[in-house]
Amino acid sequence: MRSRPYEGKTRDPAAAPAQPRNDEPEVAYRSRPEQSTKDHTMSEDTSTSLGLPHDLTAEQILLGAMLRAPNAVTEVVEDLDGSRFYRPAHELIYTGILTVYAQGQTPDPLNVRDALAKDDLLNQAGGLPYLNHLAHETPRTMSWQQAAQRVLALSTLRRTREAAAHIDNLVAEGTPESVDEVINTAQAEIFAATAQHRSSLPPDRPLGDILEGVLDEIEGxxxxxxxxxxxxxxxxxxxxxxxxxxxxxxxxxxxxxxxxxxxxxxxxxxxxxxxxxxxxxxxxxxxxxxxxxxxxxxxxxxxxxxxxxxxxxxxxxxxxxxxxxxxxxxxxxxxxxxxxxxxxxxxxxxxxxxxxxxxxxxxxxxxxxxxxxxxxxxxxxxxxxxxxxxxxxxxxxxxxxxxxxxxxxxxxxxxxxxxxxxxxxxxxxxxxxxxxxxxxxxxxxxxxxxxxxxxxxxxxxxxxxxxxxxxxxxxxxxxxxxxxxxxxx
Missing domain, CATH: 3.40.50.300 (P-loop containing nucleotide triphosphate hydrolases)
Known part of the structure; x- marks a missing residue:
């Protein structure tokens, strides 16, 4: 059966977490130590694929900003989709925020809770305590714009890493007769892994800017x-x-x-x-x-x-x-x-x-x-x-x-x-x-x-x-x- 090009998901959310490797870098490649549930932060995930790049703090900062300020949602949605988040719970919360925002409501913890509960996803997302933690208790060690860029960049690294692993398998199993197929599949894998998410909300262009280009075309x-x-x-x-x-x-x-x-x-x-x-x-x-x-x-x-x-x-x-x-x-x-x-x-x-x-x-x-x-x-x-x-x-x-x-x-x-x-x-x-x-x-x-x-x-x-x-x-x-x-x- 021919290998399918990589489509962007880095891991199965239902898979059991693997133990972190001792030689992994502290921030970008390894989850932070599990914390007490008393502070409602949820125990941190560890990578199911050894050493996958991620930064859960950046994900929390970004989601916290979206729960506090609707204008952050407007800007983030143009460059980011839910599959870019490492933790499955964060993907669910991000999707819930967009659902509430699309309905014309303020995406605060209570409204997002209701949207997740409607689809029976609230417990998987960590419940209302975790939503409140994201909105009010997440440490702001970087701006949400920086956090968004970091989440996007680390997601691209994860995708590229898995694409490279798949390409390595293709090469190992390849034959001189299948070299063209291996090359085509490898190109498709890298393209899919590195392609930036295309905005689901295309930018609106003022008529004045459009007319300026139209006049230039007419003049030419x-x-x-x-x-x-x-x-x-x-x-x-x-x-x-x-x-x-x-x-x-x-x-x-x-x-x-x-x-x-x-x-x-x-x-x-x-x-x-x-x-x-x-x-x-x-x-x-x-x-x-x-x-x-x-x-x-x-x-x-x-x-x-x-x-x-x-x-x-x-x-x-x-x-x-x-x-x-x-x-x-x-x-x-x-x-x-x-x-x-x-x-x-x-x-x-x-x-x-x-x-x-x-x-x-x-x-x-x-x-x-x-x-x-x-x-x-x-x-x-x-x-x-x-x-x-x-x-x-x-x-x-x-x-x-x-x-x-x-x-x-x-x-x-x-x-x-x-x-x-x-x-x-x-x-x-x-x-x-x-x-x-x-x-x-x-x-x-x-x-x-x-x-x-x-x-x-x-x-x-x-x-x-x-x-x-x-x-x-x-x-x-x-x-x-x-x-x-x-x-x-």
């Missing part, structure tokens, strides 16, 4: 009119309409089968990676990596795709391939064609690529081949809704645009002009709700071979949260597996 855009604010799509009219693909955006590309949505998605990835040299990841759930690479080469070198697949390349075709190969092979494009059983794996891969390669664009082809995976959902409608919501959050978290290919239902086939509407998105109306930009792909010649508009494609921008909607006409060169501007057709 106005000054540098030759540079597109976002990532170019490769289509001049679409770039003018959208100002490029913006960080944090979820862009949905949708069309009927065989309309060319996968080709268009690869077109966007190719433009970003090959032409703009921006690190890009292309998740291909429908085609394997060789098929994707072949399409990319056909588009870049202007070599008919059927010539490549049929092995009938002419001398001119080979020359074109050789001419474009250096630029294409050096492009920072990452193709992932593994069949992801769930969205959670895909999200983890994106986070890793963002950290390692600083990816600037994520393309997923296609959305309907994904499953959420970590929990059962009642219907496919609900599953697609959850995936689209999480894709939007992922785009915002990583500050990159995410392009997702979707499919339309059969409704356009029933219309005279065959044009799709935004309501035709398959499986979930949440797609249009979560997307910042929805582009529907339509080609008349897909329905009528003798159409006077053969070779043309319409990008129907039916939703655009940052600007107007419009129809953009581009050229479809199917034999090259690409779309281009009409001027370049």
């Amino acid at each position: 855009i106005a000054t540098d009119t030759d540079t597109l604010p976002g990532i170019s799509t490769g289509f001049h009219d679409l770039d003018n309409l959208t100002n490029g693909l913006q960080p944090g955006q979820l862009i949905v590309l949708a069309g009927r089968p065989a309309m060319g949505c996968s080709t268009l998605a690869l077109n966007l990835a190719r433009t970003a990676a090959v032409e703009q040299r921006l690190p890009t990841v292309f998740f291909s759930l429908a085609a394997d990596r060789n098929q994707v690479a072949m399409r990319l080469l056909a588009a870049e070198a202007r070599v008919p795709l059927h010539h490549m697949r049929g092995g009938s390349l002419s001398d001119t075709d080979w020359e074109r391939l050789a001419r474009r190969m250096p630029d294409v092979s050096s492009a920072p494009l990452f193709i992932q064609d593994d069949i992801y059983s769930n969205f959670v794996n895909l999200r983890s891969h994106c986070r890793r690529l963002r950290a390692r390669e600083d990816i600037r664009l994520i393309v997923v082809d296609d959305l309907h081949l994904l499953h959420y995976g970590t929990r059962p959902l009642s219907s496919r409608y609900e599953e697609i809704s959850e995936i689209s919501r999480c894709l939007k959050l992922l785009a915002k978290e990583l500050a990159v645009p995410v392009v997702a290919v979707s499919t339309l239902n059969r409704s356009p086939e029933q219309r005279t002009d065959k044009k799709p509407w935004i309501a035709d998105l398959r499986d979930s109306g949440a797609l249009e709700d979560n997307a910042d930009l929805v582009i529907l792909l339509h080609r008349e010649d897909a329905y009528e071979r003798e159409s006077p508009r053969a070779g043309e494609a319409d990008l129907l921008v039916v939703k655009h949260t940052q600007g107007p909607t419009a129809d953009v006409t581009i050229a479809f060169q199917g034999h090259y597996s690409r779309f281009v501007d009409m001027a370049h057709a």
Whole structure:
């Protein structure tokens, strides 16, 4: 069974305490001697794992300040969660303080006692006498701000120590064949152990501070009119309409089968990676990596795709391939064609690529081949809704645009002009709700071979949260597996 990354708990609160080692430092690594229960301080815990760093006095000072001054709660909650406390009773008290505070009450000993008693946790937390001791009798040998920093730092040391022990076991049991897995697991362990707790209460920013940054951005855009604010799509009219693909955006590309949505998605990835040299990841759930690479080469070198697949390349075709190969092979494009059983794996891969390669664009082809995976959902409608919501959050978290290919239902086939509407998105109306930009792909010649508009494609921008909607006409060169501007057709 594969080892799970370290998740932050240092010990089992119910485990029997072990005897302290005689060679442990007095303050940071060893509990203070047991005291009489007459002063209501509770007997001090000793480490169940030998020598785990902790400072119970700092924990008591911090909790005492929170029981006396609600403003301490406001500041501490942004950096600290209950798992950072060494003593289980202190974690319970901290959680009780936050519960009372969230209800708009003063987190004094009496209110915290009632909150703990409601969940039948009062005795485990030490009872009202210990709460009163924390609030009124704890020695103030340091400020509560210093105590908070110390609690956080010692918690990180404990987590790192246990992560290191786990990594040591992995290395001892590792083999040359499992070295990649050991490295990946070790990196995940250290990252989980050293990551600071993310605030459950994000800081509020005054509008004046926000507007100052907004004005700077507007001024920068106005000054540098030759540079597109976002990532170019490769289509001049679409770039003018959208100002490029913006960080944090979820862009949905949708069309009927065989309309060319996968080709268009690869077109966007190719433009970003090959032409703009921006690190890009292309998740291909429908085609394997060789098929994707072949399409990319056909588009870049202007070599008919059927010539490549049929092995009938002419001398001119080979020359074109050789001419474009250096630029294409050096492009920072990452193709992932593994069949992801769930969205959670895909999200983890994106986070890793963002950290390692600083990816600037994520393309997923296609959305309907994904499953959420970590929990059962009642219907496919609900599953697609959850995936689209999480894709939007992922785009915002990583500050990159995410392009997702979707499919339309059969409704356009029933219309005279065959044009799709935004309501035709398959499986979930949440797609249009979560997307910042929805582009529907339509080609008349897909329905009528003798159409006077053969070779043309319409990008129907039916939703655009940052600007107007419009129809953009581009050229479809199917034999090259690409779309281009009409001027370049």
